[in-house]
Amino acid sequence: MKQAHDKIVSLANELRLSDKARGHLNSMRKEVVEGIRTFLKKYKNSEHNVWYITMREEIKTGSLDRETALEGVSDIDVIIALNYKRKDGGPAMPSSKNILQIILSSVPDGYHTHRTKRSIKVSKKMKIGVKKKTFTMDVVPVLVEVSKSPKPTTWWEGVSKVKSERGWVKLNPKHQKEIMKKLSRRKGQKDDPSALIICLKRWRDLQNNPPCELPSYILEVLVWEDYKRFQDENDLTKRFNRIMQNFERIHTKGVPFSKMMGESHRPKGLDSAIGVPLLHDPSNTSVNLVAHLSKQDMAWWARKAKSASNKSVPFENVFT
Numbered sequence: 001m002k003q004a005h006d007k008i009v010s011l012a013n014e015l016r017l018s019d020k021a022r023g024h025l026n027s028m029r030k031e032v033v034e035g036i037r038t039f040l041k042k043y044k045n046s047e048h049n050v051w052y053i054t055m056r057e058e059i060k061t062g063s064l065d066r067e068t069a070l071e072g073v074s075d076i077d078v079i080i081a082l083n084y085k086r087k088d089g090g091p092a093m094p095s096s097k098n099i100l101q102i103i104l105s106s107v108p109d110g111y112h113t114h115r116t117k118r119s120i121k122v123s124k125k126m127k128i129g130v131k132k133k134t135f136t137m138d139v140v141p142v143l144v145e146v147s148k149s150p151k152p153t154t155w156w157e158g159v160s161k162v163k164s165e166r167g168w169v170k171l172n173p174k175h176q177k178e179i180m181k182k183l184s185r186r187k188g189q190k191d192d193p194s195a196l197i198i199c200l201k202r203w204r205d206l207q208n209n210p211p212c213e214l215p216s217y218i219l220e221v222l223v224w225e226d227y228k229r230f231q232d233e234n235d236l237t238k239r240f241n242r243i244m245q246n247f248e249r250i251h252t253k254g255v256p257f258s259k260m261m262g263e264s265h266r267p268k269g270l271d272s273a274i275g276v277p278l279l280h281d282p283s284n285t286s287v288n289l290v291a292h293l294s295k296q297d298m299a300w301w302a303r304k305a306k307s308a309s310n311k312s313v314p315f316e317n318v319f320t
Contacts, residue, residue, distance in 0.1 A: 001237060001240060001314075002313065003235070003237050004237050004315035005190075011199055015199075020128055024133075028122075029064070029078050035107060036107070037055045039106030050087055051084040051094045052087070055082060058078065060079075061079055061177070063077070063216065064076045064077075066183075066194065067194050070202070076138065077119070079140050084143055085146045096168060104120050107139070119138035119139055120139045121138050121139075142156050142158045142171065143158075155171070157170065157171070162287070162289060162290070162291040170270070172284060191239070196236050197220055199240065199319065200219045200243070203308060203318060221289065248302035250298050253276065254277065256272065258272035265282065265283060266284055266286040270286040273286055277293055277294075277295055277298045
């Protein structure tokens, strides 16, 4: 893409979630979280609560928190951390299916709900001006084991993003917060990464007949890597072109972060993920974020990305 820094910033501001929509989503988020909290208080002493599940906290993360959400696009995650205890003689831990069913039962009245592999999708029509608009968010559970250990683990259990079956994978919210916090410090500056992420999502959404979905977290990790490696770059065009030009690494040699992040960014006893296609989760390098995608599918996206990175291509050809 030809030099277009100012156009990238301008487009991102047009696509960015409006203050009104953000207000509605935040109200919706608070109501849903409070409904889950109230339900779990009653559920705490139920005979069906064999894992002693209780509400721990809401983890504010994702596109709503990082201000990379797009107007009219549903990719808002609400992360709910739940405590559980292992009961003697019972199952070691609840299945993700069990937990999702509990969350499904706890959503307040007035919302439409749908269970997916890793979340409960919650939606509601709300009025903006004279029109009604449907707002949607995904409620994603995280499990935290309550043990007698004086030093509780910082590695929690989240529903896998990449496994075809429902299952748990280790995650570390502390590492995730630290990683994305470094990007958020540049918010409002000339090289604001939120503008770049929003435009990358726009580019993705404009591609016709893709062989597979390209999740937002893949683009976010590639942006994080570029800012990590090129800290003094102020031109968002150069960052965009570099990310697009190098996209093919995912399905050729892979994109590992094990050396960059060290052993502290994976659970003890687990090796870094290997193979191709490969894109490490920088907060847990034992996880390959593209394990569920084929080389052929990633090659398709790489061809589209390389085409967009051509320095002779006008901005309008990439984003319209």
